Amino acid sequence: MSAPTINGNPFSVSSLPDDPQSQQRSGENRLNHLPENTNYIVLETQDPLKRPEKHTLKDLHVDLQEYLGGNTWLCRYEPTDIKSLRDLAFVKDAKPLHPELKLEPALKSSDGAARTVDIVLQSRADDSAEDISQRIQDSLGISPEDITIRDGNSIIRLTGNNDKLQEIAKIDSVGSIQQVHKLTFFNNVAREILHADVTGSSPNTTIFKGANQIVTVADTGFDTGDKNKTHEAFTGRVQKLIPIGRSSKTNDPDGHGTHVCGSVLGDGHSEKMGGPIQGTAPEATLIVQSLLDSRGGLFGRSEKTLGDLLREALDHQSFIHTNSWGPVWTEQLTYNNASTDLDNFVSTHQEMTVCFAAGNDGGEETDLGHIGAQAAAKNCIAVGSSDNRRKAKNNRFDAFKADGVVEGDPNNISWFSSRGPTLERRIKPDVVAPGTMILSAKSRDAKPSDQFGRSTDPAWAFSSGTSMATPLVAGCVAVLRETLQKDGVASPSAALLKALLVNGAVSTGKKVEAQGFGRVDLANSVILKGITTNKGYLEGELLDEDDQDEFVKTLTLGDLLMPDGPDSEAVTLKVTMVYSDLPGAALQNNINLQVAVGDAPSRFGNLGDRPDDVNNVEQVVWSGIPADDRETKITLNVSAPRTMCGDKQAFALVWSVN
Structure with missing residues (x-):
């Protein structure tokens, strides 16, 4: 425990x-x-x-x-x-x-340095943010110009030294004091690796490309900032551009945001670069929240929080939100108010799927892992980077020059990709996707750069980072959402989409700290009712009542096999359970997955021999199941071993036999 x-x-x-x-x-x-x-x-x-x-x-x-x-x-x-x-x-x-206990460990040093912090109020605090702010000004002499109230009057941001922070921590209504960290961006071969071409039962049926899905990208900006006169990859599919870091501008002089948008849903062509260049959801619609400020940073003077960004997306009927940014590396960060913000929003708006880049700090020295803050949130999909298959030299793609170059291995985890676990020992990243030398749209307001590869077409550019892997996964989520809606699931939950993505991921053979649950394989994640016979999914709910805190589903092995049987003598069962937990560093509603096959001893998710009380994503992979006994019973059990914080907890369950 x-x-x-x-x-x-x-x-x-x-x-x-x-x-x-x-x-x-x-x-x-x-x-x-x-x-x-x-x-x-x-x-x-x-x-x-x-x-x-x-x-x-x-x-x-x-x-x-x-x-x-x-x-x-x-x-x-x-x-x-x-x-x-x-x-x-x-x-x-x-x-x-x-x-x-209210002060983060990093804030307890006695060096006397002034730090910018967020003072997060307790739930049901007796004092208002205004009252506490005035008290701080009166008793500690902090200027009102150095204090702002944020996030619906639940957070006070100020700058102070250690002595003043310790005094503030004594205020009963203060719940935590957390250091504010500078944010940064985590800078069609990929489509092939991800198996992003998804069709129905035959080559002549529908190809799923994210149609009728709206994806919100929070990033630097978009192209020239004109939603009507866009880069060719986005013609007619930009719904809204929202200025946040700058008062009115949404253009992209950096280039990062436009590249990210192209990886989600770009649909273009370049004869010079080999033909079609597409994101993973080339029929989806785009909203961009431009975070870039006038100094090249993020958010500028905006007081908007991550929760505000998510709420704004939801208000525009966008249920997928992707983020290729996070804190500048200083050390591994804990689950903090940014993590809380995300988990709180998704747990109360369970149809909102949020993707976050795991970070590019894989080369940094650390005692445990690298992933923290936003990417450590329980309810996001944290994405790491695997290598691309492009031929490269010195980590750069040199267009059409093969002398002395090496083809990348998609089963390698990129050296820069941040590793897990989180400081709370949670499995992160959740999945990985290609993030090296990704070719995507170039902003027409950005200067040319060949840092990650030389493109012979000025409309397209290469880039590398978990920033590039994350939007590819967001596009996969859009396609999965499209398939579910066409199967009659009107409002798929974030938990179901994450469970499908995780269950379909393929192992790279690397440690879970590096690959999470594996590399995304979109075609392997899709389940089409009446067509896909070896897989299934459901959404359920546990209630905080004695007779309703357990769910049992029984399957028969033969129903998951082809009528004439599998090609091999043994098959592998994979079962994944995901739920969107309430905010908190620990699991608030700990529910567990347990799987039994025939008369063999049952296995728990992730750990096998015992329940997992840390992760809200649990998986059992059971190999070597004899395929000749088609009557073998498979029992899937989801239960709550501890009383829940709320009255109920929804979950998603996905299974497959291969």
Whole structure:
């Protein structure tokens, strides 16, 4: 079981003081009552919390706000009598929330340097952001010009040194203090590797290309900033260009955003570069949120958050959002308010699929991994980079010159691709896709560059990075969404789309820390009802009730095999379960996948011999199943071993036999 953690700080409840403000306080009162103006506690139970115990706590005015790991909860508790909680047989200990836990570890150094931070308020905070901001100005002497209120009055951004941040952490309504990191971009061969040409039952049936899907790209900008007079790859398919980093401009002098857009849904042709050049969803429609500011950074003076970007996309009926940007490397970052923002939005808008680049920090030294912040969110699809098949020399494509060059291996994970796991030990990236020497559309407002390869056509350019892999995956999501809608699923959930993508991914043979669940294979992910016989999917829901916290699906092996049997004597079963969890560094609703084949001992998702309490993506790969016994029963079980934070939890389940 994972240890409890707050803002990247592991702790034990027993080690915390009874009164964080005055640790020398004495007398019986010290043990029985909370300090004044303290409404947030951490509560540890003897065992996973059961439903009757949950109701008991509710009757005692305990509001369970976030599961922290290790049978420990962050709670709002307005009464002062804490002894009544400690006296409960199922409670191991309860203490006030310590201010030190509110500060990220990186903010605890005593170097005196001023840092820009986000002060995130507690859920149900007693004080408003305006009140806290005024209190900070009055007591700590921070200028109002250095303070802004963001994200619907739930975040205060300011600059201060360590001493001032420690004082701010003592304010009860403050939930966390997190350093603001500078953001950066993570800079038709790929279509072949991804098997992006998807058809129906025969070569003459429909080819799926992302029709009627709207994809939002949050990036530098788009071409010349004119949605009507576009680069040839996007003619007639740009719905809206939204300025964010600059007050009115949406053009792309950098070139990054236009290249990304082309990888999602570009549809062009170049005789000089070999013919058709397409993204993975060449019939989808585009919305661009231009993040580039006048200094070449992201967001500029805009106070919009990631949640605001997602909400804006949803308002325009765009259910796929792709992001090829993230924090500049300093160290591996924890699950933070950016992760929370994403997970909160997807858990409350379960039809929104969000893709994020894993990052280009694979060459950086680290104790565990590289992936953090946005890409560490549980509910996004974090995308790493695998190598392309193009012939190259010194990591560059040199058009039509083959002397001394080497063909890339799609099973290699790019050296720069950020590795997992996250600091929370979660599997990331989720998947990988080609990200080296990707040929895509060049912005007409960007200067020519041959850094990643020489193009002989000025309308097209090469680039490399997880930035390039991510939009290819976003286009695959658009195609999957199209196939589901044509099969009668009107509003596919992000969990179902992610489960299909992950279940269809193929192993590169590399470690999970590098490849996640494998390299995307779009054709292998598509399931067409009445046509695809060896695969299936469903969406279900667990309720926080004793008789409805388990789901069981029974399959018969023969129903998943061709009538005349497979070519081999044994087959491999793959089952993937995905759900969009509530925000929090730990799993808030821990549900588990368990698979049984015939009379063999069952296996749990990811770990095999025991349940996984860290990941909301779980997979069982069961090879060597004899194909001759067509009556073999396959049992898929999804259950909640611990009481859930909410009343219910939706999930998606996908299976295949090959």
